[in-house]
Amino acid sequence: MATAQSPRTRYREQTRAEIKDIALRQLAEGGTAAVALTRIAKEVGLSGPALYRYFDSRDALLTDLIRDAYADLADAVVRAAAALPDGAAPRARLHAPTGACRSWAVAQPHRYLLIQGTPVPGYSAPADTLDSARAVLGPFLAAFATAEPSASVRPVVDQMTEWAAKDPAVAEWARVYVPAGAEGAALAGGVLGWAHVHGAVGLEVSGQFTNMGHTGDVLLRAQVDALADAFGLE
Template sequence: MAKATGTASPRERYRSQVRAEIKERAWEQIADAGASALSLNAIAKRMGMSGPALYRYFGSRDELITELIRDAYRGLADTVDAAAKDGAGLPELGHTLRRWALDDPHRYLLIFGTPVPGYHAPDDVTTISSEIMSALLDASAKLPDDSPGPPGSPESPDPSSSPEQDFEQHIDAHRQWAGDHPATPAELHRALSFWTRVHGVLSLELAGHFTGMGFDPATLFEAELAALLRR
């Protein structure tokens, strides 16, 4: 009857609460020692449970990691989607990504940092990440296309193709990652460049590689966004 009315039973509510606490303890472990050190038995001990009892909620370490990755990707995708619906352009989406990363560095590093040894994420995780890329492609499409024309055209007097043009032809021929988005090759290139350079700066910043270099990472991030837009 509970399922028929859309109301969870006491047993289902209890299971949901225990799973949520397990994930909370997992994030604490990841913050202390990294995802590769995640231990269900250690979480069970922290919660006053036996190992076998906890395995009734998550069947393996990889199942728990998958749930954490899904939650992290879902949180980022929803944040980016909300900003896009508010009219955010590519630079604003860049700042949205950075704020999310700084607010949740362990979630960011779980999905964009060093892969967990021996772990392989399921395909549906890629589907969630494609929502983020779709928002970036939409924002990229709203910017003026200032890429040079085909070799030999007035916009591109040099008859030889440039590395950028070569790559855009290549990326247009391998655009499966963009789904059915109607982005032009230049828009695909811009969105992908945005993705790689933004995450490059963020990953270095969150891993502490700018510490002691004497500059503000926020200033570098702003400069990278400006350079992308000038392209």
């Protein structure tokens, strides 16, 4: 049973949400450099010192925005994978999360660039954002459960197999999505898949494909099909 919140707690959560909404608007208008606590405080109707009761620094605010963005992206990816019918082919299981990532990024490029774009100078993300990033990557791994890697990707598979052998936590995470013994191929496929997505989508949302005669969805699908071929996915 949910516990009723006090008026003070509700007000605090509403104010934090309003602060983040304003910060996201600033982010969309001018990137991370445009996120300014003084401007946010003025718009919310708080003094500078009062704002620090909600976020004690700009980095703390950015961290919350990053966590939210990863959570939303992970939700989009997981929902796309879950929507596939039982027995869906591995290639379809790869297209689902890659397509979901692109759709999410194109719809809100400022949030995508916050987590995948140019690092914010002087900002260091907390360690728990690694778990958020892995939540996004997990459904990619699942597509490679029965992969048969070709020679072209074997060097990456070998490195990832060695990584999983040296780091039990990595192997344990991979086995959430694939059977024991498939960790190396799954990690290699997942990382390569994410590299394809980030490369293509990053260029698209930053406007680098403008007037180049193709659409982002068709380009990404071709890249993913080439990757699926390299891993023998049906």
